[in-house]
Amino acid sequence: GAVVSQHPSRVICKSGTSVKIECRSLDFQATTMFWYRQFPKKSLMLMATSNEGSKATYEQGVEKDKFLINHASLTLSTLTVTSAHPEDSSFYICSARPSETQYFGPGTRLLVL
Amino acid sequence: EDQVTQSPEALRLQEGESSSLNCSYTVSGLRGLFWYRQDPGKGPEFLFTLYSAGEEKEKERLKATLTKKESFLHITAPKPEDSATYLCAVQPDPSGGSYIPTFGRGTSLIVHP
Numbered sequence: 001g002a003v004v005s006q007h008p009s010r011v012i013c014k015s016g017t018s019v020k021i022e023c024r025s026l027d028f029q030a031t032t033m034f035w036y037r038q039f040p041k042k043s044l045m046l047m048a049t050s051n052e053g054s055k056a057t058y059e060q061g062v063e064k065d066k067f068l069i070n071h072a073s074l075t076l077s078t079l080t081v082t083s084a085h086p087e088d089s090s091f092y093i094c095s096a097r098p099s100e101t102q103y104f105g106p107g108t109r110l111l112v113l
Numbered sequence: 114e115d116q117v118t119q120s121p122e123a124l125r126l127q128e129g130e131s132s133s134l135n136c137s138y139t140v141s142g143l144r145g146l147f148w149y150r151q152d153p154g155k156g157p158e159f160l161f162t163l164y165s166a167g168e169e170k171e172k173e174r175l176k177a178t179l180t181k182k183e184s185f186l187h188i189t190a191p192k193p194e195d196s197a198t199y200l201c202a203v204q205p206d207p208s209g210g211s212y213i214p215t216f217g218r219g220t221s222l223i224v225h226p
Binding site for chain 1: 144145147149154155156157158159162200202204213214216217218219221
């Protein structure tokens with residue numbers, strides 16, 4: 001199957017700082033990538049769809065200025081959590097699909113103190 | 114609105130005790146139904162894609178089946194290493210205006226030795 005990587009896998013930061021998470025498709029090009037958030041023992045919550053070369057599409061209730069998404073190339077999308085607060089602590093997962101099937105990255109655990 | 118309901122929410126089995134997980138769905142035109150396995154602290158791992166009613170796919174101890182209203186993930190003689198959360202997702206037909214998959218909440222499976 002296709003390989004999607006994320007970096008970092010875990011990050012701890014102080015409240016008020018910004019955190020950038022990278023998502024890369026390693027063996028295919030992805031014009032579209034997806035960013036999810038997952039709370040403990042809950043399913044995936046789609047935050048936004050990242051589109052290469054254009055603006056991201058955000059789901060209802062997701063703050064665009066809080067969660068900045070950049071998709072500058074066909075293999076890289078970044079999610080920046082700006083001015084992070086403890087309530088932003090969560091597990092963030094990206095995905096991409098070379099065909100009909102979505103392949104997920106390993107996830108990034110964010111802890112905001 | 115597309116909906117995916119998985120049951121049971123949690124399932125405990127003894128090693129070797131076969132069982133089935135259910136995924137009921139409503140979607141405006143099914144493009145595909147996906148099964149994923151997710152281990153704690155990791156991103157979902159792709160298992161199967163099913164496209165039409167009557168289709169079946171197998172991988173080791175797992176077999177996925179599909180009808181027009183639901184999908185089953187059959188686990189035959191499970192082992193402790195099969196313990197994970199199993200997620201189901203449906204992909205709508207893009208001609209309906211959306212290509213975003215909808216995920217269920219998952220079934221948490223624990224297999225005791």
